[in-house]
Amino acid sequence: MAEEVKKKRLTDIGPHDYNEYLSPTIKKNYGKWAYHEIIDTGTMVHVAENGDKLYTVRMGSPRLVSGSFVRDICDIADKYCGGHLRFTTRNNVEFLIEDEKNVEPLKKDLEKMGYNVGGIGNIVANIVHTQGWVHCHTSASDASGVVKSVMDELYEYFVEDKLPSKTRIAFACCLNMCGSVSSSDIAIVGTHRKPPRIDAERLRNLCEIPSTIAACPTNSIRPDTVDGKPGVKVNEETCVFCGSCYTVCPAMPIANAENDGLSIWVGGKVSNARTKPTFSKLAIPFIPNEPPRWPGVVNAVKTILNAYKDGAEPGERVGEWIERIGWPRFFKITGFPFTKYHIDDFRLAETTMNYSSHTRL
Amino acid sequence: MGKKHQTPLLDELKKGKWISFVKEIERAAEKSERTEDLLGQVEESYRDKVNHWKHGGMAGVKGYGAGMVGRFSEFPEKYPGIKECHSMRIIPSAGFFYNSDFLRKLADISEKHAGGLLNFHGATGNIQILGMSQAEAEDAFQAIAELGFDLGGSGSDLRTPSCCAGQARCEFANYDTMKICYNLTEEYQDELHRPAFNYKFKLKFSGCANDCVASAARSDLAFIGTWKDKIKINQDEVKNYTKKFNVQKYVLDKCPTKCMWFEGENLVIDDENCVKCMHCINEMPKALRAGDEKGASILIGAKAPLVTGPRMGMMLVPFYDINEDAKNDYEWLKGLISNMWEFWDEYGVSRERIGELIGRVGLNTFLEGVGLEPVPEMVEHPRSNPFIKFTEDED
Numbered sequence: 168m169a170e171e172v173k174k175k176r177l178t179d180i181g182p183h184d185y186n187e188y189l190s191p192t193i194k195k196n197y198g199k200w201a202y203h204e205i206i207d208t209g210t211m212v213h214v215a216e217n218g219d220k221l222y223t224v225r226m227g228s229p230r231l232v233s234g235s236f237v238r239d240i241c242d243i244a245d246k247y248c249g250g251h252l253r254f255t256t257r258n259n260v261e262f263l264i265e266d267e268k269n270v271e272p273l274k275k276d277l278e279k280m281g282y283n284v285g286g287i288g289n290i291v292a293n294i295v296h297t298q299g300w301v302h303c304h305t306s307a308s309d310a311s312g313v314v315k316s317v318m319d320e321l322y323e324y325f326v327e328d329k330l331p332s333k334t335r336i337a338f339a340c341c342l343n344m345c346g347s348v349s350s351s352d353i354a355i356v357g358t359h360r361k362p363p364r365i366d367a368e369r370l371r372n373l374c375e376i377p378s379t380i381a382a383c384p385t386n387s388i389r390p391d392t393v394d395g396k397p398g399v400k401v402n403e404e405t406c407v408f409c410g411s412c413y414t415v416c417p418a419m420p421i422a423n424a425e426n427d428g429l430s431i432w433v434g435g436k437v438s439n440a441r442t443k444p445t446f447s448k449l450a451i452p453f454i455p456n457e458p459p460r461w462p463g464v465v466n467a468v469k470t471i472l473n474a475y476k477d478g479a480e481p482g483e484r485v486g487e488w489i490e491r492i493g494w495p496r497f498f499k500i501t502g503f504p505f506t507k508y509h510i511d512d513f514r515l516a517e518t519t520m521n522y523s524s525h526t527r528l
Numbered sequence: 529m530g531k532k533h534q535t536p537l538l539d540e541l542k543k544g545k546w547i548s549f550v551k552e553i554e555r556a557a558e559k560s561e562r563t564e565d566l567l568g569q570v571e572e573s574y575r576d577k578v579n580h581w582k583h584g585g586m587a588g589v590k591g592y593g594a595g596m597v598g599r600f601s602e603f604p605e606k607y608p609g610i611k612e613c614h615s616m617r618i619i620p621s622a623g624f625f626y627n628s629d630f631l632r633k634l635a636d637i638s639e640k641h642a643g644g645l646l647n648f649h650g651a652t653g654n655i656q657i658l659g660m661s662q663a664e665a666e667d668a669f670q671a672i673a674e675l676g677f678d679l680g681g682s683g684s685d686l687r688t689p690s691c692c693a694g695q696a697r698c699e700f701a702n703y704d705t706m707k708i709c710y711n712l713t714e715e716y717q718d719e720l721h722r723p724a725f726n727y728k729f730k731l732k733f734s735g736c737a738n739d740c741v742a743s744a745a746r747s748d749l750a751f752i753g754t755w756k757d758k759i760k761i762n763q764d765e766v767k768n769y770t771k772k773f774n775v776q777k778y779v780l781d782k783c784p785t786k787c788m789w790f791e792g793e794n795l796v797i798d799d800e801n802c803v804k805c806m807h808c809i810n811e812m813p814k815a816l817r818a819g820d821e822k823g824a825s826i827l828i829g830a831k832a833p834l835v836t837g838p839r840m841g842m843m844l845v846p847f848y849d850i851n852e853d854a855k856n857d858y859e860w861l862k863g864l865i866s867n868m869w870e871f872w873d874e875y876g877v878s879r880e881r882i883g884e885l886i887g888r889v890g891l892n893t894f895l896e897g898v899g900l901e902p903v904p905e906m907v908e909h910p911r912s913n914p915f916i917k918f919t920e921d922e923d
Contacts, residue, residue, distance in 0.1 A: 177673035178591055179721065182713040184676075185622040185696075185706055188630070193696050200699035202813040213697055221697060229547050231658075233555035234635035234644045241628035241635075250628040253693065254648045256741050263697070283547055297651065300573035301549070301566070302599060302615065302658060304581035309573065311549040312541055319544030344832035345651035350745040350840070373584070378878055384835050411834045415879070417583035424577040437745045439737035439752070440807040441782050444744050444840055458574040459540040482778050482811075514837050 190251040192221050192265045208328050209274060209284035222264040224273055227283040227293045227318075227325060230258040231301065231311055239280060247273040257293045257335075259286050283325060289332055291324035291472070296338035297345045299357075305410055306340035307357030307427040308456050314338050316460045317355075317468050324472070331479035331488070334472065335436075342409045350435035352485040353471055354447045355464060359408040360426040362401050363419035367393040374416035382411045384513075407513075428455040431467050433497075434486030445486055448494075450501070452508040467503075474500045493527045533568030537575060553645065556659075560644035562609030563659060569607045587614040587662050589669045592721045595679025596665060612661040613643065617654035617680035618672055619713060619720075622706035623693045624649065633675055641668035652730065653690030653741075654680035678717075684879075685723035689713050691733035692740040699813065700806065701735030702753030702822035703850045709733050711858055712865075725869070726876040736818070737806045743827070744841035748882050749865070750827040756847060757819035758799040759808070765815035766795045779811045824850045828868075829883025839883040842891075846905040864898065871897040 189197070196215035203213040213221045228236070240260050244252040247269040253261045264270055274284050286293055294317065297303065299310030317336065324330060339348040340357035348354050370379075379399055380388045385407055391400035401412075401419075410421045431454065435447030450471065454463040471485070478500065479488035489497045498505045511519045541550045553570075557563035569580050580602040587598035597615045604611035618634075634655070638646050643659020650656045655677075660668060669679065680688035689712055692698065694705030712731060713720065719729075732743035735753040743750035769775055770793075780788050787801035788808065795815075809816045826848050827841030845864075853860045868882065871894065876885045886894045895902055904910075 177670060179717050180673055180676065180678045181717050182619045182678065182710050183621050185625055185710060188621050188625040188627050189696060193625075198695035198701070198704065200695070200697065201817075202699055204813075213699070223697070227547060228648065229549040229552055230647055230649075231549045231552055232646055232648060233552045234559055234639045234646070235555040236552055237631050237635040237646065241632050244628045252626060252628070252631075253697075254624040254626075256624075256653075256690075256692070258648060260648075281547070283545070295651070300579045301553075301570055302581070302613070304579060304583045304599070306579045309570075312574070315541050315544065315546055315549060318546035322545040325546075342833045344834075344838070349832060349838045350742070381878060382835060384837070409834060413583070414834070420583070422578050427577065437739050437742040439739065439744075439803075439805045440810055441784055441805060444739070446838060446840065456577045458577065459537040482782065 188251070188253075190221075190249060190263050190265060192219055193251075193263070195219065196221070205288050208287050208290050208326055210270060211287055220265075220267065222267060222270050224262045224264065224270060224277070224284060225255070225286045226260045226262070226277055227286055228254075228258050228260050229311060229315070230296065231298075239282075243273060243276060246276070255293075257286075257295050259293050283322075285326040288328040289330045290326075290328060291318075291321045291330070291334045291336060293325070294318060294336045294338055295348070297340045299340045303340060305343060305414055305422075307359050307410075307422065308340050308429050309458065310338050310340045310357075312459055313355060313429070313461050313464055316462075316465050320465050320469060321472065330472075330476055331481050332484050334475070334485060336468065342411075343414065348447075349432070350437050350444060350446050352433065352436065352447075353468055354432040354435065355468070356430050356432060358428055358430045358453060359410055359421050359423060360428070360453065361421070361423045362403045362406040362408060363410070363412055363421040365399065365401065366418040366420075367396075367398045370398055370416060370418035371396060373418050379412055379416040379419070382415045384409060384411060388412055424456075428453050429461075429464050430454070431464070431471070433471055434489045436484050436486050442484075442487055442490075447486075449509050450497075451503055452506060470501050470503075495527060531567075532564040533571060535567050535571040538567060538571050556639075556644035559639040560642070560659070563643040563645060565601075565607035565609030566613065566643060566645075566659065569601060569603065569610060572603075581613075587612070587660075587665060589665050589679070592679060593723045594682040594685045594721055595669075596660075597682055610643070610659065613658065614660045614662065614665070615647075616642070616657045616660055616665065616668060616672075617650065617682055617688065618657070618677050619680045619688050620649055620653055620655050620690070622691055622709045622713075623696050624653075625693075625696065630675060634672070637668060637671045641671065652681070652687045654688050679721065681720045681728075683723040684725045684727050685721070685729070686716050686719040686725070687728050687730045688720065689731040689733070690741055692735050694733070694735045698735060699817070700738065700753070700809065702755055702818055703735060703751075703824055704854065705733040705735045705751075705753075707854065708751070708850065708858060712862075715858075715862065719869075726872060727879045727881050729869075729872075729882065733824075737804055738810065743830070745830055746832065747830055747841070748828065749868075750830060750841040751824045751848070751850070752827065754804045754823060754825050754847065755819040756821035756823065759797050759802065759819060760817040761795055761797065762815050762817075763794055766812065767793060769812045769815055775812070779808050782807055822851055824848045829881070829886055831881045831883050835879060836884050836887070839881075839887070842883075843906050844900065846903065864900075867898040 337348040337351035431451040432447035582600040585598040645658040647656035691705035691709035730747035732747035787798040826845035830841035
């Protein structure tokens with residue numbers, strides 16, 4: 168009996184064949200799409216070389232979803248899409264519709280159920296984010312709560328097309344930055360401000376000292392003898408509070424309720440269109456955690472978005488707009504103070520200085 | 529029936545127009561009682577302004593060193609339902625295409641064997657089921673395997689590769705992103721399930737330079753679709769666009785190399801000077817299409833900040849004839865990847881991503897190691913400092 172069970176155990180079966188999930192129109196026109204058109208912020212149509220059309224309706228999701236949510240979207244997909252749907256990189260749900268007649272009823276059903284249709288065109292896209300306090304041990308802030316607070320405030324920009332270009336906001340609850348947070352139009356990043364606390368006894372049992380030392384980007388962790396036994400010490404003068412040591416050594420916790428919070432970064436982009444991909448740059452070094460609604464962060468994001476909306480030319484992403492007007496003016500318009508923290512002092516710091524007399528006075 | 533825990537702070541996040549994750553956790557708790565305790569603990573985090581998860585602790589299934597991430601509550605007596613609250617990572621269907629039948633069955637599994645909560649998707653692209661205990665892992669794994677799905681990567685291994693919708697639903701795709709993503713995921717099962725690398729390694733596939741999966745910002749090896757020959761112009765459609773908006777201002781003037789202009793009413797493109805950035809095609813998809821000699825650029829070394837700072841992917845192979853290599857089961861690429869992993873294994877140190885290794889030893893050392901020749905596309909410009917290390921074979 169035991170032998171029989173063992174034989175049946177499935178393992179290493181590999182990825183599932185995606186062909187099973189492609190709708191008939193997609194299968195027929197795979198690699199033969201001619202163009203697409205955006206109909207409104209919730210709808211686009213892809214047209215194949217032979218004239219076949221595939222409509223897509225996009226809906227926001229909080230990424231963290233219940234089984235009941237999954238059944239809801241399945242019901243919609245069954246009713247209007249022959250059961251076919253997909254997700255986007257930014258955690259949206261996309262319903263793939265073959266019959267144009269189903270587009271509006273589908274959207275009405277979603278709206279009746281309280282779901283958010285939008286996210287296509289010159290909009291604020293769904294915020295990609297991390298787990299935060301809901302499910303992560305290295306987080307310096309919650310993720311879902313900040314995202315919910317920001318998206319509630321910016322909701323009109325998800326459902327209406329009224330920005331100069333698409334605006335991608337991303338959230339990471341620590342410097343591990345799961346996801347492409349460091350190259351977003353606006354990035355919100357969980358930030359610690361105090362060095363790790365060393366629990367010498369736990370460290371001896373739990374951590375490998377060489378790898379703990381190697382984890383530090385500023386060589387601030389050194390071997391030490393604690394009570395006659397091997398341990399580590401942290402040079403607090405050079406520690407940059409990144410939390411890398413804590414990810415390899417559980418005996419060096421860094422979370423600190425009073426000192427953790429969020430920093431705001433701007434002007435990054437991933438796409439190569441027009442300008443090269445670029446990292447986001449520091450706008451605000453620190454805003455305290457203010458659960459449940461994080462008004463400081465929400466206001467900061469809104470300030471940036473409003474300034475961008477007022478100042479950018481059509482088609483300009485946030486970073487392209489700031490490049491054109493210059494950083495001094497960005498700080499002036501937003502009212503964010505430029506501080507010593509805005510001047511880089513890490514690995515490539517020298518490459519970020521202004522080696523010229525170019526200045527907008 | 530009252531709530532197990534009072535959550536006045538989280539309740540604030542049930543208000544507003546954007547879909548509420550708190551409501552989602554509550555819906556999950558209706559089906560999976562343990563998730564009540566997740567609400568309790570998260571409320572406590574909202575009060576204390578700090579997370580309440582323990583660090584460390586393993587979780588996994590037999591024969592795999594990856595695919596599950598252990599998560600333990602700091603207060604197991606107070607919140608027994610999430611004493612163990614592990615996540616199970618599942619390799620997604622390429623391009624994130626699914627059908628309702630599979631998703632319903634997965635929802636059932638998440639409620640039967642875990643907390644009834646899922647991520648579509650994790651940052652790397654896995655489906656995640658949250659709130660599982662170690663005792664449930666094997667049954668959940670087998671139930672998922674019966675649906676034809678396998679566990680994803682975690683830790684120092686090949687992370688689950690991901691790709692854009694590609695040719696399935698995008699006219700911009702210059703190669704079959706889903707096919708190569710599927711092929712390499714299948715090929716590298718062992719590297720994915722059994723961590724043996726210095727650190728994580730990510731592969732991502734974007735069909736064009738719009739890079740919808742952010743491959744060049746977050747994958748060690750990024751594939752970005754491109755083409756060699758001329759952009760195809762439909763002059764009639766160009767004329768239609770000129771009636772709709774200012775093509776000169778918003779398309780031509782924005783071209784990074786100014787390689788296009790009007791001669792009379794006709795659009796002319798100096799294709800030799802085109803860098804395939806996609807801007808003109810994005811703006812006028814009915815008028816302009818990529819050429820026929822399609823392939824991909826390969827960029828290497830992108831990563832997030834830890835340990836030595838963030839890196840953007842840098843050009844390694846300007847034109848990889850991916851469509852030709854596809855006919856040979858991607859033999860050339862698999863050879864290159866194998867050389868890279870060998871070099872990384874030999875010279876990299878623990879927790880050093882391949883981009884950081886290249887930064888440390890220099891691009892030339894890496895190129896020699898993997899058997900690629902230096903080409904000018906790799907650099908922004910040639911060196912401007914005179915500290916040249918001439919080698920002895922240079923007589």
